[in-house]
Amino acid sequence: MVEVKNLVKVYGRKKAVDGLTFNVEENQVYGFLGPNGAGKSTTMNIITGCLSATEGTVCINGHDIFEEPYEAKRQIGYLPEQPPLYMDMTPKEYLTFVAQAKKIKKASIPSAIEGIMRKTSILNVKDRLIKNLSKGYKQRVGIAGALVGNPPVIILDEPTVGLDPKQIIEIRSLIKELGKNHTVILSSHILSEVNSICDKILIISRGKLIADDTPENLTKHFREGSMLNVLVRCGMETAIEVMDKLMAGLPASEKNIWSSENAKTDTHLGEVTRFKVPLYNENNTIEGKDIRDSIFKAFGERNITVLEMSPEKASLEQVFLELTASSTEEEYHEDEAEEEEM
């Protein structure tokens, strides 16, 4: 549906987008993630034809955005970071203008707009000036503008910014709904949002694509390194003893991860020990059982209470931080190397 090939955008000396290549499939919701200044908005601007690219191509539904801009733009509805609203118009006038500019048949404009206003629930404010609307309503008018003409590709740059929780839920369900028969690309800082509404996630950092996968795969991939936090009511010595016995059955490579260094005694609560063990081993288990079962039973046999057992969840947030952090580090070293060469 949207093919981005080797996209490069250079601002003066800075490479805002650096060789970005990805494919967006039909009727899916894509989440575009990245730290500030990663090139999300720039990429979206290029895809929608608002900006030129220094190199590379963008194809929307088979139309190149640079070669056939009108055909390509007709396939896209775009909501930029700041909704492009004319403050001196009412939502109804604004949407009519957008519809006329998109060359929708005159007769069908009123009904089309009515439908969009209902979808985005702005019918009750349709005759008020946009400048008098709250931020949430402005945002929704912006989204409505992107929906005019029922374009197959909808691109939303941070669509839920500035909305109250109820509106966020409404917009999210609207986006999900749209994803059924549109291709939606959205960017967001809110990772839980991307996690809950997107079918696919694209993470970019410093203008480069560093991950392109489903949210499940991304978190699964990174869950392997995550840890289990355990708090038990006993001294450190005892805890180490129990754990050592429990881990004895493991191959040596796995055992290394559990070490007494991880254990910490918290004295003011009495004799309690907090320690960490890897939650997921190679097969997720010790001798076919979840490690949590084994820990609970091992301490139970010694009549020691397990006060707390909580997995450190590898959330998308962690994945995101890890991915973007490593890439910035690499980049940093690359920059250094380049400087040395010069």
Place this chain on the structure above:
Amino acid sequence: MTAVLKRELASYFNSMTGYVFAAFTIFITGIYIMIYCFKNGYPYFEYVVKSIEFFYLITIPVLTMRAVAEEKRQKTDQLLYALPLSMTQIVIGKYLAMAIVLLVPVAELLIMPVILSNYGNVVMATSYSSIFAYYLLGLALAAIGLFISSLTENQLVAAVITFVAALVCYLMTGLATYIPTDAVSSYISFAVIILLIGIAVWFLTKNKYAAGGILIVAEAALFILYLFSKTSFEGLLHKVLNKISLFAITDNFIYGIFDLTAVVYFITVIFLFIFLAIQSMEKRRWS
């Protein structure tokens, strides 16, 4: 294009701008009609028209300052870029809206000679030809204002620069008489003007080679021209300024001459500045 035109018109008449522009011009027209036609009993409506030309200096910047600058500030230009419209359609849509707003006070001017003719003799031909020239002048200044508005994000800056540009046009002929007419000073003035154009090109394109190339070629051409015919440089600047001053060339219409070269000149200015405005908006996409 019609969508943009409709929107712009609505914006002029949903806000005060359109009404204030028309009302102010009509008010000024009334004052001059009172002075020239009623108090002094001149049968020449063209005097009124020539006098109110001056007020374009105030009204044109008000009319044109928002055109593109406001779009940039409110980031609505992103909508225009993303819509399936060409930059030419957008700019011409905006310009036509201005042309229509300009027409409102002109329409009032058109009725005036007819009304005045009830009370005495009015020279109809010169009246209408001067109104025609007045409208053309407004269109040319509006094109300049539109271009200037496309250079900045700030309405006020756009308004001030447009005012200065119009003021320079207005004072050009008056100041021209004080310019020394000998060949050397003419040559120097042209050399400086070329230098300024070169700097402007560099400033707008940020391209050293293009600006430098234009500068060197133009200066060299000027120098060669100067070497071969010094005499033609005498008083040249004066002549050129008189020929290109937008305000001065409406004079012929007032004297009852339908000056076709002037019409062509106005149309050229309009096209040039619309073209430049399109390029300036197009450039934003490339920066």
